[in-house]
Every structure is written in structure tokens, then in C-alpha cells.
Amino acid sequence: MKSNKAPTIKDVAKKSHTGIATVSRVINNSGKVSENTKNRILKAIDELGYTPNLHARSLSSKKGNSISLVIPDMGEFYGILYKYIEKNLAQMGYRVIVFPLVDEISLAKIKNKADLIYQTDAVFISSLSVRKIFKDKIPQKKLILVDSKDDRFDSIYIDNYDIGVKAAEYLLSKSKTTEKYLLISFKELENDFTSHVFKYRDEGFLDTMKKHKKRVKKIDADLYWDGGYEAMKKYSSKNSINKSKVNVFATCDMLGFGVRNFFNEKNLLPNKNYNLIGVDDIPISKVIGLTTIHQPLELMADNAVGIFKKFLENKEKKITHKKIESKLIVRET
Amino acid sequence: MKSNKAPTIKDVAKKSHTGIATVSRVINNSGKVSENTKNRILKAIDELGYTPNLHARSLSSKKGNSISLVIPDMGEFYGILYKYIEKNLAQMGYRVIVFPLVDEISLAKIKNKADLIYQTDAVFISSLSVRKIFKDKIPQKKLILVDSKDDRFDSIYIDNYDIGVKAAEYLLSKSKTTEKYLLISFKELENDFTSHVFKYRDEGFLDTMKKHKKRVKKIDADLYWDGGYEAMKKYSSKNSINKSKVNVFATCDMLGFGVRNFFNEKNLLPNKNYNLIGVDDIPISKVIGLTTIHQPLELMADNAVGIFKKFLENKEKKITHKKIESKLIVRET
């Protein structure tokens, strides 16, 4: 009867009548090993059902072969980002470990210095503020920001102020003088999760509208699928929505979704009764014909991985800041 | 000038004039340590910015303090499941590492015996077939199936055949003799990702309809936000949709979403012109008023973690099969 414990490299060595160093070589495909011994070892590995212990490997090699990806929530948007990053890194033999900051518990875990996140070779942080998350105890790791910016760290980012400007210009191009302008946005709470992306989008939009002497009514909405709907409902209860065209900037597609729903329900038509633009270009936006501002996730992922690669190669200390252009996608609304 | 390397337990011991065993004790809060030495050690840890090496810890303690969660994709649905599992496990000091099988690459990684997944203390598999994923090389780990069933492993599952039955009964209760019945479903490819959930839902629905002598038109759809829409468009190009009421079972809410969109666009009304039921009860379903069959994710997560807890306690070998009841949620459609 076999022992219950998982077989180790020692067991493999014994069974194949070699030393552990040689076994290690064939496992890692490093160094020269004769065909004959190699086959003996492979056979033993197979028969034993041997699996290398990653902890031992990492401990002795000083490499984790993994990176962390910190994201604000686990939804479709970040799923896409994950996919692009994973695709790149998998080829390099790296694992990407996801850390969704879904609640206070997961935030607390990350702040604990004994957490897994501190064992990975680099930390990719998406859409979140390093300062807020880690406070003063920033991990002594390679940090790469994706979709946000911090002077102290490598950053791949999009100019959110510019997004607001683009949204304003789109709506202005579609409208005449006497129309109404609405800004439906999420009012971020000042806590550890705050990213300020909404704030910047708001500002870009508001500033541009002011420049064109347009008055804008701002409405706070919940960051949820019906957030935009409820905001519009509230607005329409005090303002007429049929008299003149309404132009709406929803600062993310999730909010845009709700707004679109609202207009549909009232049988109001895009271009005629309203215009609407969102941000993100999540998959569902295409389906509902929502005009939006696209965030090039693939490009961001590629750039982030590129920085990581360079880091691995020559440990260069220079910090890279790469700005990615967002793109207007005109659809029905 | 300080050394570049990360401080180890040895450095802490030296700085606090103790042994590494004692340092280990205060880090892990185990055993008795006098207040005085404890404070000295804590101070040293803080000054050094010491972080325990998890690989070393796992290697010597034989515990990973983590579990794997394998999911078919990274979207809102599994995000919710993750959240519930994580909430439970975090309190126990465990990390949950997500393995989204988004493409062939990620599948290949999992099959590699050297993968991270084999280092965790247990593997939770959601909505996927163990047989298909791991083939004959099933990991010698505690496997817990969430939302699927396998006689060989602990399973928390929902009866998908029964879901089909429930959907049929709902539509029958809303309809009269002469009406039309549509089944809009995803035709699973026979590959490693196949879970057969759709197949069982189809069967439960079809069998029940047959029992009631109703003819059903089945339409294959893409598993995407506009899958249901396209399916309906195809159907309506050859069949009238206005004459008599149409009753549709979309085998998941994502498909139901598209169907609902289609009817909206045609200005057709629920209960009057059509009835529609989906499955899953994803957040967006509530917003669009989609009648659906709810999957109790929280309950499933709790049960799965419960099994894991028992496993940790007494290493019991008995396999648990727990069936969870799905629940009809009636909304507008």
C-alpha cells in the first residue's frame, strides 16, 4: 500500500534511480539530460502522479511566477481586462491572480502584509487608487496601474476629463440651442474604493458645456443597472421631457443602460426626442444601440504586460506613463 | 545602507534579540509569549517592514490556506458566487483564488500539473464538468462541485431538468390552448467546457410540454446579450408573431434579455402578446422585469463552504450531495 502523502521529487528520483537535481532539470526543461534518463524520469513522474510543489519551487527560486490583478469588482468589464492580461501572461508562464475588492473584507485582506498579494512578482491595479488602498504601507513590489494614474508608479491610463469633453462635444454636435442637458453620474463616496474617474468625467463635461454657455442639470445616480432609470424618473417628475429634446451624458454605460430603458418605456426616440452617450463600451451597449466612449481594454492590457516584461528583463527603474486614447462610438442614441 | 532583499524572520529575530521560533509564535499568535518580548518583536517587524513569506510558510506547515474556484467565465453571475464564497472563507483565513476558464489557454494551464490550482487546499468547481476539465488526471484534492453534480464528488446542485419543468408550468399557467411555444436555448458544443445544464433545462421543458400535448419550436441561440434577440428575429421572419400569443422559455437570462428587447422593439406587451421566462435571476433581470427562475447562489456558497469546513475538521471521507431548490420569480413578463 502506497503512502498517503503526495509524491515528491525525492520519490521520483528514487524510482528512476537518479538524483533530484536531474529530476529538477527535466521538470524545468533546463540543462542537458540524456534521452534515456529523461524517459526514465518522465515515466516515474507519470506512474507516481507527481506534481511539483509550487511553494518549494518559489521559495528556492525566489520567483513567484504570478502577478496580482486588483480590480474594483468582478463583472463583465474587468472580466475582459482579465482575459487580455491573462492571454499575454500565460504565454510567459505566469499566473494572474485576481483580487476583486468586493467588500471591506477583501480590502482588509489586502492590507494584511501576510497576504498572497505580497508574494506575487508584480501587482497590477485597475481603476483604483494606490494611495487609498494601501495607505502608507505600499507593497515593495512592481506596481503597474491600469486605467488610473499615479506619478510614482507605472501607469497606463485614460484621460477621464477628456472623456467628459468628448461626450459634451458629441451632444453639442447633435443639438440645437434651446435644448436641455443632463449629466447623470455616480457620486463617489470618499472611501478607500474611490477612484475619482467619475469626478473627472463630470468636470470635463461641465467645463465644456460652460464654455458653450449651456446649462447642465446634474443628477446623482446609484451605480447599478437601474441607476440611470431612477435618476431619469426623478428628473421627469419635476421637468417635462417631451417638449424639447433632452441630451444626456451618463458617465458609464451601466447608467446609460437605465436611461435608455427609461426613454424606451416612454416611447421617446433617439435623435428626435433625446440623445444619449455613455462611457465604457461594455458588450451590452452594442446590443442596446448605446452611443458611448470606448475604453481600449486590450491596448491597456498589452501595454501593462509590456511594462512588466521590461521590468523582468532589465529591472529598469524608470517609470513609464502611457496615455491611451478613448474613442467615440456612435450608435443609435 | 540597508540590504536590498526583503527582511526575513531571521532579521526580525536578530533585531529583537530573540529566536526565530518566538518570532514565529507572535506572527501566528500561537503559544505563549511574554508581553515584553512580544512588543520587542512587533516593533522590529514594524521597523523592518517585515512580511512573512507565504511560500515558506506553506511549505513547512503543509497548508496552503487557500482554495481554488474554477468558473466558466468572469461575469456578474460568478462574481456574485465569488463574493459569497469569499465572505465565508475570509473569516477562516482562507484565500479564494479564481480560475476563470475563459479560453483554451486557461484550460491548458489547469491541466498542467504544476499549476497553482494543485497547490490549494481544495478546489471548488462551478457549473463545469470535472470529467471534461481534468479528463483522467483528476487532482488529488478535495473537490467540491457548486452548481453541478458528479457522483464521485461532493456536490451542491440544482436540478436543471426541474427548472425546465417549472418554466413549462409557468408558461402553461399563463396561456390558452391555441398559443405558440418557443424554446430559445444555447446549443452547447461538445468540448471541455460543456456543462450540459442547457440540455437538461431543454429536456425538462420539452417533456412537460409533450405531456400537455403542446408543440414547441426550438431555436438555437448564441450565448450572448443579443442571442435571444437574433433568435427571435430569425423566428419572426418566417412566423407571424402578432396573431396569437407567443410563450417563450429562454434557458438563461442573458438570452431572455435579448428576447425581451425584441418584444419591446415590436411594441408587444407581456401577458397580452407574449410571456417570457428566463433562468438565473441575474441583477439586470430585475431591472427589465423579466420573470425568471432564481438560482440561490448564497445558499449554494454557504453549503459548499460548510462541506469544506467539515473536511478540515475531521477529514471525513463521506461524499455529500446537496440539492438546492430553484425558485420561480414572477415579474412583468
Place this chain on the structure above:
DNA sequence: CTGAAAGCGCTTACAG
């Protein structure tokens, strides 16, 4: 091409 040995940074009896 191959193997014995040191060492990675911890935990855990063990002895005091």
C-alpha cells in the same frame, strides 16, 4: 550529462 549538498524562509516538536 549527473549527483551530493547548501540554502530558500518558514513551522514545529523538543528540550530546557
Place this chain on the structure above:
DNA sequence: CTGAAAGCGCTTACAG
């Protein structure tokens, strides 16, 4: 309450 020492399963010079 405390510390020296063995051991976890690997990788990597080093010597052959």
C-alpha cells in the same frame, strides 16, 4: 516562556 535544530520540497552552483 524561549531557542537550537530538523525538516518541508524544491533550485542551483559546484565538482565531477
